[in-house]
Amino acid sequence: MPEFVRILGIDCGTQCLGFGVIDSDGYSHRLVGSGALHPKPTEVLAFRLRTLAASLRQVFIDYAPQVVAVEGVFSKINPRAALQLTHARGVALLLAAEHGVAPVEYAPATVKAMIAGHGRAEKEQVARIVQSLLQIQQPFATGDESDALAIALCYALQQNFARAARQQPRVGEQ
Amino acid sequence: MPEFVRILGIDCGTQCLGFGVIDSDGYSHRLVGSGALHPKPTEVLAFRLRTLAASLRQVFIDYAPQVVAVEGVFSKINPRAALQLTHARGVALLLAAEHGVAPVEYAPATVKAMIAGHGRAEKEQVARIVQSLLQIQQPFATGDESDALAIALCYALQQNFARAARQQPRVGEQ
Numbered sequence: 001m002p003e004f005v006r007i008l009g010i011d012c013g014t015q016c017l018g019f020g021v022i023d024s025d026g027y028s029h030r031l032v033g034s035g036a037l038h039p040k041p042t043e044v045l046a047f048r049l050r051t052l053a054a055s056l057r058q059v060f061i062d063y064a065p066q067v068v069a070v071e072g073v074f075s076k077i078n079p080r081a082a083l084q085l086t087h088a089r090g091v092a093l094l095l096a097a098e099h100g101v102a103p104v105e106y107a108p109a110t111v112k113a114m115i116a117g118h119g120r121a122e123k124e125q126v127a128r129i130v131q132s133l134l135q136i137q138q139p140f141a142t143g144d145e146s147d148a149l150a151i152a153l154c155y156a157l158q159q160n161f162a163r164a165a166r167q168q169p170r171v172g173e174q
Numbered sequence: 175m176p177e178f179v180r181i182l183g184i185d186c187g188t189q190c191l192g193f194g195v196i197d198s199d200g201y202s203h204r205l206v207g208s209g210a211l212h213p214k215p216t217e218v219l220a221f222r223l224r225t226l227a228a229s230l231r232q233v234f235i236d237y238a239p240q241v242v243a244v245e246g247v248f249s250k251i252n253p254r255a256a257l258q259l260t261h262a263r264g265v266a267l268l269l270a271a272e273h274g275v276a277p278v279e280y281a282p283a284t285v286k287a288m289i290a291g292h293g294r295a296e297k298e299q300v301a302r303i304v305q306s307l308l309q310i311q312q313p314f315a316t317g318d319e320s321d322a323l324a325i326a327l328c329y330a331l332q333q334n335f336a337r338a339a340r341q342q343p344r345v346g347e348q
Contacts (some may be wrong), residue, residue, distance in 0.1 A: 049264060083247050086257050090223060090264030097224035127267035161184050 005159075006032065006066035009152030010056075010103075012089040013143050015041060017052050021063045022134065022152045026160030029153060031134040033063060036144045045087060053091050061097045067102040068096040069155040071111065071147075106154050111147075114154045126150050142168025180206065180335075183326030184230075184240035185318050191226050192318025195237045196308065196326045200334030203327060205308040207237060210318045219261060227265050234273045235333075238287040242270040245285065245321075248272040263315040278304060280328050285321075286329040300324050 004023045011018035020034040037055045039048035052110050067162045069094055073082055109119035115133075127146035129141065133153055140146040178197045185192035193335045196206040213222035244266055247256055270277045283293030288306075289300050301320035305313065309328055314320040 038301050044276045046271035046276050049268045053272075079253055079256075080255075083256060083260050086260040087264030087267060090261035091268050093220035093261060094223045094227050094265050094268070097220035102218045102220050125193075133193035 004030075004065055005156075006063065006065050007067040007069060007152040007155050008059065008063060009148040009150065009155070010068065010070045011091050011147040011151060012070060012092055013144065014045060014048055014052075014084050014088045016142065017056065017092070017142045018142065018146075018148035019059050019147030020145060021059075021065060022097075022149065022156065024153070024156035025158055026163060029133055029156055030097055031136060031149070034145045035059075035151055036142045045084075049087060049091050049132070052088060053095060056095050060095060065099070065101065067155055068099070069098075069151045070103045071151055072105040072107055074108045076084050080110045095125065098170075104155055106151060111154045111170050112148050114157050120135050123147070140141070178204075179241055179243040179271065179330075180239050181239065181243060181326040181329050182233065182237060182330070183324065184242065184244045184266050184319060185321040185325060186244060186259050186266055186291040187221060187318065188213070188222055188226070188258050188262045190316065190318050191230065191262055191266070191322075192316065192322035193230070193233050194319060194323030195239060196323065196328050196334075198327070199226070200330055200332035200337060200347075201309055203330055205323070208232075208314075208319045210316045219258075223265050223324060226262060227269060229334065230266065230269050235268060235287055239273075241329055242271075242275045243325045244277045244279055246279040246281045276328055280325060285324050285328045288331050289324050297321070322331055 004025045007022050009020045017037045021032040023030045023032055031127060037052055039051035070089065073086055073089065093103055111123040112126055113119040115129050123143050127140055127143065130146045130149045130153060178199045181196050181198060183194045191211045197204045197206055197223040204220060211226055213225035247260055247263065262334055267277055286295040286300055287293040289303050297317050301317065304320045304323045
């Protein structure tokens with residue numbers, strides 16, 4: 001990742017879907033935009049997904065991300081909740097593909113480990129580090145927004161580490 | 175359901191998605207069309223969902239269903255498989271909602287019970303009864319196609335039973 005790349009992170013949920021867009025070259029990161037989509041909780045699932053899809057399509061149009069990063073469904077939340085959010089995840093993956101991008105996926109523990117240094121970090125701790133990495137003054141309105149930015153940053157940092165590993169001289173090369 | 179209604183049944187899967195369209199007034203049922211969509215298994219999930227969505231959108235345009243019926247995810251299949259097919263289910267629900275219809279959902283055991291008389295009926299038995307109800311001569315190419323038609327028929331039969339129950343004279347009314 002030699003130049004700045006625009007990364008969209010998506011934190012999936014059928015009650016609330018967080019998104020965060022950053023520009024990053026792997027070392028410095030800039031917040032481009034973020035938000036949380038809240039479909040009406042009284043609507044049936046199919047109509048909530050339609051509301052999410054309409055808003056998320058607009059995010060793809062507005063920000064034209066080159067990379068899309070989403071959380072995998074490897075978490076230890078209860079199976080019913082996992083199934084609920086997987087519907088929204090299906091819609092997010094579809095929209096990314098329709099935008100021409102195959103999303104990268106990260107396990108929740110990987111995101112936490114990349115951002116906060118260990119896979120069991122608290123949500124608030126991750127949010128504070130995201131705030132610091134992106135030099136944002138005010139705290140986030142919702143955890144979904146900072147989670148989405150954490151996922152986007154996870155991709156950025158991973159590219160950085162991968163490049164650093166490639167550039168490191170091998171033993172005996174110095 | 176006094177007149178004929180067009181019902182689309184969808185059997186969700188990311189490897190193969192079955193669809194079946196029938197016209198029914200609750201008593202007599204007519205096959206309108208059916209098929210199975212097979213995205214390339216070598217493609218990543220997001221691109222498979224895109225392929226499924228493109229084909230399924232065409233099904234909605236071609237057949238203009240008034241009712242959409244899908245299987246719920248209450249089955250006892252392993253959690254990983256359930257999560258996989260829930261992605262496709264999210265896409266199917268989205269397309270139904272974009273078509274203006276809130277899908278009805280049936281547990282797999284309900285579909286089997288409505289079609290074959292008991293919730294533990296074999297797949298082949300359900301397929302034979304679907305064939306008979308729709309007066310189809312040749313057996314189905316795939317189980318996904320007959321499963322989708324079984325889901326559509328489930329809605330049709332349920333409307334029939336509900337109407338019969340409403341029309342039944344109450345005790346003492348005769």
